[in-house]
Amino acid sequence: MVAPVSSLDRKLLRDLWRLRLQALAIALVIASGVALMVMALTTTESLEATTSAYYERARFADVFARLKRAPDSLEARIAAIPGVRVVETRIVESGLLDVAGYREPVVATLVSLPKSGPQRLNALVLRAGRLPAPGRLREAVVGEPFAEAHHLRPGDTIGAVLRGRRVALRIVGTALSPEFVYAIPPGGLMPDDRRFGVIWMGRDELAAAFGLKGAFDDVSLALSPGQRPQPVIARLDALLARYGGTGAYDRAEQVSNWFLSNEIAQQKNMSRLMPAIFLGVAAFLTNMVMARLVATERREIGLLKAFGYGGGAIFWHYAKLVLAIAAGGIVLGAVLGAALGNWNTRLYREFFRFPFLLYQPGPRSFAIAAAVSLVTSLAGGMGAVGRAARLPPAIAMQPAPPAVYRRSRLGPAALGRFLDGPSRMIVRRLLRWPLRAFLASAGLALSVGVLILALQWVDAVNALVETHYERGQRQDATITFNDLRPRGVLDDIRHLPGVLAAEPFRIVPARLARGRAEQREPVIGVPAGARLAPVHDVARGPIDMPADGLVLSRQLAGLLHAGIGDPVRVQLLEGRRAVLMVPVVRLFDTYIGKPAYMNLAALNRRMGDGSVLSGVHVTLDEPRRAAFLARLRTLPGIAAIQFRRAAIDTFHRTMGETIDIFLGFFIGFASALSVGVIVNAIRIALSERERELATLRVLGFSRAEVAYILLGEIGLLVWIAIPLGCGAGTLLAWYFGKAFETELFRVPPVIYPSTYGTAALIMIATAAIVAAWLRRHLDRLDMIAVLKTRE
Secondary structure (H helix, E strand, C coil), X not given: CCCCCCHHHHHHHHHHHXXXXXXXXXXXXXXXXXXXXXXXXHHHHHHHHHHHHHHHHHCCCCXXXXXXXXXXXXXXHHHCCCCEEEEEEECEEEEEEECCCCCCCEEEEEEEECCCCCCCCCCCEEEEECCCCCCCCCEEEEEHHHHHHHCCCCCCEEEEEECCEEEEEEEEEEEECHHHCCCCCCCCCCCCCCCEEEEEEEHHHHHHHCXXXXXXEEEEEEECCCCCHXXXXXXXXXXXXHHCCCCCEEHHHCHHHHHHHHHHHHHHHHHHHHHHHHHHHHHHHHHHHHHHHXXXXXXXXXXXXXXXCCHHHHHHHHHHHHHHHHHHHHHHXXXXXXXXXXXXXXXXXXXXCCCCCCCCCCHHHHHHHHHHHHHHHHHHHHHHHHHHHHCCHHHHHCCCCCCCCCCCCCCHHHHHHHCCHHHHHHHHHHHHCHHHHHHHHHHHHHHHHHHHHHHHHHHHHHHHHHHHHHHCCCCCEEEEEEEEEECCHHHHHHCCCCEEXXXXXXXXXXXXXXXXXXXXXXXXXXXXXXXXXXXXXXXCEEECCXXXXXXXEHHHHHHHCCCCCCEEEEEECCXXXXXXXXXXXXXXXCCECCCEEEEHHHHHHHHCCCCEEEEEEEEECHHHHHHHHHHHCCCCCEEEEXXXXXXXXXXXXXXXXXXXXXXXXXHHHHHHHHHHHHHHHHHHHHXXXXXXXXXXXXXXXXXHHHHHHHHHHHHHHHHHHHHHHHHHHHHHHHHHHHHCCCCCECCCCCCCHHHHHHHHHHHHHHHHHHHHHHHHHHHCCCHHHHHHCCC
């Protein structure tokens, strides 16, 4: 048997229907906040679940180490380190590939497979074909992203340059690896599947090509459950020191996993920061609607109390109205957020290559979003609802005290000098309720601020590329060698066809420490007077390299708690593995990474291994570029070559695809925010001024003049909101830039004037569309019915 609907519940349904436009507007704002929160939370949940499952199934290692060369017999000593559960040694080298139909050389990371049996760690997930057969030469498995970029399939052939010797490799399979979920070339920032690939080959073949028979140059470890990695790393470094170890590191510092972990952390930040804006505005709108509703229903509240309804029943009645509006927004937001979360997760799959995708969001994300939304909505309406519950019947039955009006300096004479009658009405109304007008403008300003925040990412990416690639780098290409080379090789590079200028550099892996703070960061040697790739400060431009001492990025200096003049302990992880105390002589700002520099001559002197270099920056004569590339392919010892223009194009392409999509999201969400504020402001103004506007129509005012009086108020609020929103957007961009700052990227605090203009135009267009739609109600206003209504 269905229980009868109570009188208060019937009133609740009537109120919801009467306030349907305002309720829908608030629900849309709530839905935007819920959708953002659910999208971020479910994406985070999906990425974490997929990552955890993939790493477990593929036996992703816990500790990694690179070295020059160690005998296979060292594996037993590594396995004997307390806490080590599994050891896998292998050969990992760099080479160049020739792909049919692609003019530029492709950089490849070459990884050996076990001589027999499956991989114990970092297992491949075959996507097509098979693994190389034991004893079969010239067979290789290629990474699936690289294969897709070049349309390669099992059975195809590619050329590889291994230590200057060209061989033809037959592709027998394509695969994914947990080590290369985010596959970037050496020294790169973004995946570039056309110019970088991963190749897995038989160990004997790689050993023969790189002179490592009976030896290895890379080791991975899996640790016992509960084992901390640092004690194992310390012991492993001690074992590998004499074999050219460059410093072991745990999973958190593994490049691919580090990028993935940073992205997950940013999604968590998103789930906390962006929804707060929308839900805060929803609380304000709820307060506006409920305050107006309670004010207009004073007599009804008095009658209900006179008939025996207590304060608790009144409170619960209006609270249910708030909860009903919030529930509509929560349901809509949950559905939209789940769809966006699924789509967002699939988008990440394009950047983070997983063999499977686990998007199975549990109830936790939806429960958190619902709880936060309900609490926020109730908090917004609690003041008005509480006042309704506390109204004594005798006072509630009386009309509300009339507003007190006083003559101000902005009186009729002053206004009349500049404004016509309808405009004076608009200004007077706003001046009589300045707090409400300010709060309405603040809500619209937040909408403008969200638009600026979203559009600013385009400005930030352009500024980042301009400062890092255009101003900070002037070389056309960067050549990196497999091993250190004597300075004489610089002359050989200068004599290559098409080379206009060449400049050396050296990269030495190191651990930098000051006190208890320690960072694993290579020291980059730059020659005095460097012109192609100088140390570049984003504010001051190129920095002259001092004769000695460390030049640190402020990001790294902050992590080390070091300032100018402070000595830093530099443990070099190459050559004699010297431990140096080097003072900080200069700091600089950069948007990418946290680099440390030294004068190349001073670094070589402190290393004590002569005048050597790791690579060369070159500028090229573009018409002779093809001849340069052809000659470069024949040189031995080339580990990688990077082109600056290709890096810029890849950066723009990768970031542009993501930013365009998210711009669409945020423009839609910001528009929903402005629609919610505008609809509620106009509907509340209309409910308060219906008699006044109907009277004006009777007195001879035209429909256009009446519409101007009502809609001009919201127009003035929008006009006030735009400069407020520009300020709010600037603050939001700064705050979010700090919140999303990582060791890899800092968001440049740059907002171009066009961004402010675009945000303002979107706000004005949204307001105009909503106002035009709501004007229909004014045009259908029944003057007789309105004038008969009792105040």
